[in-house]
Amino acid sequence: MVDTASASDVTRESGRVGQRRRPFRQRLGRAATPLLWIGPAIALIAVVVLWPVVVMFRTSVQHFSPNGFLLGPAGSKNFKNLFDEPDLPGILERTAVWVVVVVCVTMVLSLGLAQLLNQVFPGRRVTRWALIAPWAASVLMTTLIFRWALDPNSGVINLFLKDIGVLKSFGSNQADWLGRPQAAFVWMMVVAIFVSLPFTTYALLAGLQTIPTELYEAARVDGASTWRTYRSITLPLLRPAFLVAALINVINVFNSFPIIWAMTRGGPGHETATTTVFMFQLKEAYIGESAAMSVINFGLVIVVVLVFLWATRWREQVT
Numbered sequence: 449m450v451d452t453a454s455a456s457d458v459t460r461e462s463g464r465v466g467q468r469r470r471p472f473r474q475r476l477g478r479a480a481t482p483l484l485w486i487g488p489a490i491a492l493i494a495v496v497v498l499w500p501v502v503v504m505f506r507t508s509v510q511h512f513s514p515n516g517f518l519l520g521p522a523g524s525k526n527f528k529n530l531f532d533e534p535d536l537p538g539i540l541e542r543t544a545v546w547v548v549v550v551v552c553v554t555m556v557l558s559l560g561l562a563q564l565l566n567q568v569f570p571g572r573r574v575t576r577w578a579l580i581a582p583w584a585a586s587v588l589m590t591t592l593i594f595r596w597a598l599d600p601n602s603g604v605i606n607l608f609l610k611d612i613g614v615l616k617s618f619g620s621n622q623a624d625w626l627g628r629p630q631a632a633f634v635w636m637m638v639v640a641i642f643v644s645l646p647f648t649t650y651a652l653l654a655g656l657q658t659i660p661t662e663l664y665e666a667a668r669v670d671g672a673s674t675w676r677t678y679r680s681i682t683l684p685l686l687r688p689a690f691l692v693a694a695l696i697n698v699i700n701v702f703n704s705f706p707i708i709w710a711m712t713r714g715g716p717g718h719e720t721a722t723t724t725v726f727m728f729q730l731k732e733a734y735i736g737e738s739a740a741m742s743v744i745n746f747g748l749v750i751v752v753v754l755v756f757l758w759a760t761r762w763r764e765q766v767t
Contacts, residue, residue, distance in 0.1 A: 504746070507739035514733050526736040530744070535718040535726070542633070543702070543722040547752075550637050550701045554644040555694055561645065562652035583646030591710040594639050600624040629719035632712050636720065639707050644700070648693045655689025656682070695756060702749060723748070 511522035530536065565576055582590060597605045606623055626632045659682065667677045705724050708714060714721030714729055721729060723745050730738035 501746070504739055504742050507736060508743045510736055510739075512735035514735070516735060522736055526734075526740040527743075529734070530730075530737050530740045535721075539718060539721055539723055539726050542720075543724075546633075546637065546640075546704075546722050547698060547701050550640045550644065551694060551697045553637075554641050554648050554697055555690070557641070558645055558648035558652055558693070559690075561649040562656055565649065565653055566656045579646050579649060581646075582643050587643050588706045588710055590643055591639055591707045594635070594642075595626065595711050598625045598635060600627070626712055629712075629716065633720050636707055636711055639711070640701060640704060643707070644697055648697060651689055651693035651696075652686065655686045658689075659685045695753065698752060698756060699749060702752065703745075 508526055509522055509524070511519040511525070513519055561579070565572065565579070597603045600606060600623060605625075609623070623631075625635055663681050663685075664677060667681060672680070703724055704722070705728065708720060708722060708725045709728070712720045714725040718726055718729065723741065727738050727741040727745060730741055
């Protein structure tokens with residue numbers, strides 16, 4: 449009898465333990481299930497984003513030969529050499545002008561285009577499709593087309609300006625647009641605006657289409673003018689989409705590389721280079737200094753984004 453009772457007690461106790469373990473295993477399984485879905489994304493971010501950042505910071509404090517051989521630690525020498533570069537102040541100033549002009553002009557033009565495409569008119573669908581073309585095409589391909597069009601001898605832009613007599617008024621039949629730093633920089637901004645318009649326009653168009661039509665009907669009933677309706681209804685409700693598009697443009701334009709490199713390679717010298725292009729130019733002979741420029745770029749992007757979010761009161765706009 450004693451042995452039988454003891455066996456039954458052991459059985460009941462093991463059953464209770466099994467019941468306690470089972471919910472724990474189930475909870476663990478439920479907690480681990482999302483990892484199966486987000487695990488690949490986390491691994492991709494770690495490999496593509498975090499690891500290059502670690503390598504970038506590590507390279508910036510090491511001494512490399514021009515051939516890429518590690519010669520030992522460099523401490524802060526790469527940063528000191530970078531800040532001693534005589535062209536750096538001009539490059540920083542040019543980068544600021546590049547970002548401000550391209551983003552501001554893009555946002556203004558895109559706002560007008562979004563308003564236009566939000567109207568009902570014959571051929572609206574075809575117009576929207578046509579607007580996608582500069583965005584769908586390769587940025588490098590678009591830039592090369594502009595470079596060929598600006599050729600001083602056979603470029604279509606020079607031929608057109610010659611035919612309408614613009615070049616003759618300057619006393620020349622050809623204009624070497626990309627051979628002069630100031631003119632080249634202006635044309636590069638034109639290309640940057642051209643390739644940025646489609647995305648920004650569609651982002652603002654999506655924002656416009658989320659505004660309820662009942663608000664406009666109520667404004668008309670109240671006798672509000674078109675400008676008052678636009679200022680009091682459209683712009684405030686479009687602001688979240690506007691801020692998202694502006695922020696993405698700031699990041700993309702700041703890190704823009706193919707446009708400048710394909711048109712002038714940052715030359716002559718560094719006279720049309722931004723910080724991103726300057727970083728690549730340094731890589732050809734000064735790998736550690738180039739990595740230091742990458743760190744500065746990384747910090748500048750974070751600072752610009754934080755200042756932008758603070759200035760636009762981002763949290764108030766998205767809540």
